[in-house]
Amino acid sequence: MTDPLFTRIRTSFDASPMLATLGARLTEVAEGRVEIRAPILPGSRQQQGFGHAGLSFTIGDTAAGYAALTRAPAGHEVVTVEIKINLLAPAMGDELVATGHLIRAGRSLSVVTAEVVAMTGDRAKTVALLQGTMMPVPL
Numbered sequence: 001m002t003d004p005l006f007t008r009i010r011t012s013f014d015a016s017p018m019l020a021t022l023g024a025r026l027t028e029v030a031e032g033r034v035e036i037r038a039p040i041l042p043g044s045r046q047q048q049g050f051g052h053a054g055l056s057f058t059i060g061d062t063a064a065g066y067a068a069l070t071r072a073p074a075g076h077e078v079v080t081v082e083i084k085i086n087l088l089a090p091a092m093g094d095e096l097v098a099t100g101h102l103i104r105a106g107r108s109l110s111v112v113t114a115e116v117v118a119m120t121g122d123r124a125k126t127v128a129l130l131q132g133t134m135m136p137v138p139l
Contacts, residue, residue, distance in 0.1 A: 116129075
């Protein structure tokens with residue numbers, strides 16, 4: 001049996017060409033929590049060879065937004081109203097893992113967070129934290 005929550009998030013995720021370009025994968029979906037992984041590809045690196053902050057921001061924002069979407073009304077998507085990122089360390093490793101969490105679901109705005117970690121084998125290092133607000137919008 002297919003999980004309707006996973007299907008809802010997967011359908012939206014698969015409609016994003018940007019995520020496909022980055023090689024991002026949707027790896028976990030639960031109510032109020034979403035995980036996205038993306039390899040640190042040569043085209044996703046900055047001039048010093050680290051994963052670009054844009055990669056951390058993109059998958060962090062997306063994971064946080066989908067965490068909000070898990071509680072959004074049927075027939076709605078979510079859009080980012082604002083989101084802040086703290087870059088804590090260079091994104092060195094094989095891939096980045098962003099875990100988004102819904103902190104509070106409101107009728108018009110939801111508060112979300114995301115943590116982005118760089119993975120090297122089985123070693124994880126937090127490289128970014130995000131916090132923001134999402135707004136449900138009708139499809």
